[in-house]
Amino acid sequence: MADARETNERRLRRLQQMRRTSSVAKASEALGGIWKAGKKPDSIVLRTALLQADGDQSRLTKLVLPRGIALRFYLLALFEAQCQLDAGDLWQNVRPLKGVESWSTLVAIDGAYDTASGAYDAALKNMPPELRGSARAEERWRTRKLEDLRLRQVKGALRTLEELGQENALVSVPRGARGQRLYEGFSLMEEGGRGDMPTPDLYTVPVRSGTAARTFTLPKDFFLKGWIQVLNPSEVATWLILRWMSQWAPRKHSLSGVFLTTRPRMQAFGLRDDAWEDGCQRLLEFGLIRHAEQPEGLKAAVDALADPVITALFSQPTRVRQAYEPHYWQMTDDGLAENAMQTLDRELTHRRDALTNAALKRVQHDPEHLAGHAPADE
DNA sequence: AGCCGCTTCGCCGATTAAGC
DNA sequence: GCTTAATCGGCGAAGCGGCT
Numbered sequence: 001m002a003d004a005r006e007t008n009e010r011r012l013r014r015l016q017q018m019r020r021t022s023s024v025a026k027a028s029e030a031l032g033g034i035w036k037a038g039k040k041p042d043s044i045v046l047r048t049a050l051l052q053a054d055g056d057q058s059r060l061t062k063l064v065l066p067r068g069i070a071l072r073f074y075l076l077a078l079f080e081a082q083c084q085l086d087a088g089d090l091w092q093n094v095r096p097l098k099g100v101e102s103w104s105t106l107v108a109i110d111g112a113y114d115t116a117s118g119a120y121d122a123a124l125k126n127m128p129p130e131l132r133g134s135a136r137a138e139e140r141w142r143t144r145k146l147e148d149l150r151l152r153q154v155k156g157a158l159r160t161l162e163e164l165g166q167e168n169a170l171v172s173v174p175r176g177a178r179g180q181r182l183y184e185g186f187s188l189m190e191e192g193g194r195g196d197m198p199t200p201d202l203y204t205v206p207v208r209s210g211t212a213a214r215t216f217t218l219p220k221d222f223f224l225k226g227w228i229q230v231l232n233p234s235e236v237a238t239w240l241i242l243r244w245m246s247q248w249a250p251r252k253h254s255l256s257g258v259f260l261t262t263r264p265r266m267q268a269f270g271l272r273d274d275a276w277e278d279g280c281q282r283l284l285e286f287g288l289i290r291h292a293e294q295p296e297g298l299k300a301a302v303d304a305l306a307d308p309v310i311t312a313l314f315s316q317p318t319r320v321r322q323a324y325e326p327h328y329w330q331m332t333d334d335g336l337a338e339n340a341m342q343t344l345d346r347e348l349t350h351r352r353d354a355l356t357n358a359a360l361k362r363v364q365h366d367p368e369h370l371a372g373h374a375p376a377d378e
Numbered sequence: 379a380g381c382c383g384c385t386t387c388g389c390c391g392a393t394t395a396a397g398c
Numbered sequence: 399g400c401t402t403a404a405t406c407g408g409c410g411a412a413g414c415g416g417c418t
Contacts, residue, residue, distance in 0.1 A: 007386090010385095065387085066387040115384080181379095272390085274390085
């Protein structure tokens with residue numbers, strides 16, 4: 001429980017730092033610029049191959065990592081592609097990694113935090129002494145530092161995306177004479193990965209399919225309102241899966257919501273319980289999904305779907321369960337229209353209070369819990 | 379680009395609670 | 399005693415970022 005509080009505090013801290021440096025606002029602004037100057041797509045189309053696990057894990061769940069921006073970067077690249085190109089067009093990189101109009105400007109990060117000093121400015125002690133004293137020079141140095149960190153994260157993301165393996169790689173980075181990576185020449189792969197053929201499956205903008213069997217869509221606000229910047233990889237993965245399900249079974253979704261129990265979730269997506277449970281909980285708090293009303297007519301809706309894959313995914317094979325039912329979820333597209341930064345700030349602060357109250361109650365009910373602890377803080 | 383200490387957060391197994 | 403959903407805490411891998 002203290003762990004949940006710590007995680008929540010940490011997240012609030014990082015959010016606050018990003019607010020201080022306007023990181024999310026700047027990244028969203030840069031994305032908005034690309035959108036406005038481009039084809040202004042209402043939604044971004046993704047091939048479902050990104051989520052599908054053949055065997056153990058999908059490309060998506062391989063990118064559910066504790067550090068880094070690999071998943072975020074890939075989705076941003078798809079957004080960028082679809083602002084520039086029509087369906088069927090082949091993508092190639094026209095953007096530098098750093099500087100104006102670069103990939104680095106599209107991502108928001110907080111920067112290096114130092115636990116010992118409890119500050120983000122630990123690196124300031126390494127600031128060249130000649131800059132010291134001038135507030136403006138210090139500020140410029142700080143900005144440069146953050147730009148440098150963003151660039152390193154982008155490179156890191158490209159490495160991670162490439163090292164998903166020959167078959168699964170989502171980008172490919174050419175090498176120089178001495179085998180060093182020429183990051184700026186990277187090419188983007190289709191959602192299904194590079195493939196195992198000699199010629200890579202280079203990214204082309206997918207054609208929207210009527211059914212959501214092969215593609216599904218993400219509203220532009222996911223990118224433009226800062227959500228892509230502030231959600232964790234596990235939350236993004238959970239949201240993507242829910243979006244795909246809601247579009248694959250639209251009738252069932254609007255009727256009774258969609259749900260996913262452990263076995264089919266592991267089998268179809270390779271997403272573990274914790275990532276899913278936590279992801280759903282946070283997305284609920286952030287207003288991106290909601291609990292469906294009681295699943296009336298669930299059985300009818302499931303039975304109406306003859307597709308055996310859908311049935312395997314969405315139905316309980318043995319019986320209709322009355323008790324210990326999983327949660328039924330519905331997407332709330334209006335939630336995305338909110339400013340992600342503000343929403344997270346508000347909701348994480350709520351959660352901080354809730355967690356504190358819960359801890360207080362626990363102490364009141366079980367005072368001996370405190371006996372072992374020194375009353376140092378508070 | 380590489381080394382490496384440090385931070386982060388998803389994984390994993392244990393546990394609880396529920397129905398059959 | 400067999401399920402499965404949900405919760406929790408400790409752990410460790412991934413990879414960030416300082417430094418060279």
